[in-house]
Amino acid sequence: MHLELPKMRLHSLKDFTKHYLMIVLSILTALGLEAWIERSHHAHAxxxxxxxxRLEIETNLSDVRTSIKANQTLIAPLRELDEAVSQDIRAGATAAVVNEHIRARRASFKLSINWPTFASQAWDVAVANQSASxxxxxxxxxxxxxxxxxRDASNWLTHDSIILLNAPGMAALRARIDLDAPVDPLEFVTVLxxxxNTSQEIQxxxxxxxxxxxxxxxxxxxxAAHG
Known part of the structure; x- marks a missing residue:
């Protein structure tokens, strides 16, 4: 802040008082203007x-909804396979018959999950330049x-989402089915x-x-409406 004070001779106490008040008023005006400019800058930022x-959150929300819709389609073949094999077991079908039905639906025996990549650049920038404050x-x-x-959802997916899944057992069954080797029906249904359950938990x-x-x-x- 820079003030250019008037150059003049003071001939009386009255002149001095006027000159003093003018200086104080100029300082207060400059400080107020500076504070107003700073507040306006912060409000704009x-x-x-x-x-x-807001746009970033809306984009993340759109991606979440896309994943939910995709997962509904991806999980459907697993449920249909479980229903068919479970019905065979309840009906007392032999292991050979169950295996025949499993091989016929082998393409359905896979775990596919759609999970979005979340953006956070707008939030990170707002925190970094302190505009969030x-x-x-x-x-x-x-x-x-x-x-x-x-962040919590992403951390959960990374660390806890497959905690109940027997991944080695799933891989072993996948290999046996691909090689047309027989599998135990109950073991198959358990892994299936x-x-x-993993797909449903993620969903x-x-x-x-x-x-x-x-x-x-x-x-x-x-x-915004109230404002």
Missing amino acids: AATASRQI WMDDGDLRRYSTAYADL RQMI SHLQQLEGHLVHALAQDEAG
Whole structure:
């Protein structure tokens, strides 16, 4: 901040008082203007960051919904295979007959999961340049919660999603089926249902995440309406 003070001779206390008040007023005006400019800059940065974050959350939500829809299609053959083999076992079919039906549906015996890659660049930038700190507290709380949910979901997929799946057993059965070697029907159904349960658990996490993201965006819309 720079002030250019007027050059003039002071002939009386009244002149001095006027000159002093003019200096104080100039300083206060300059400080107020500087604070207003800084607040305007922060408000603009926060609004820009908020729009970018919202678009990023909407993109993540769209990807989550795409994965949910894809997984509904991917899990259907596993359920149909389980129903067919289970019906054979309940009906007392021989292992040879069950194996014949398994081989006929061998293409269905695979675990396929669609999981989106979550974007967080807009949030990371807002945190890095501190524009997030100038956002409305309610917006900031919703956004931070949404990105925490995205991180938690990704961490769960990496570390815990297949904890109940016997991957070596699944691979062994896949090899035997591909080689037309007989498999134990009960062992097959056990591994098959592990695959189904794993798919359903992943689908459940995606659906929960969808709800969290929808809630964050809905709250944002409500706040905008009240504003």
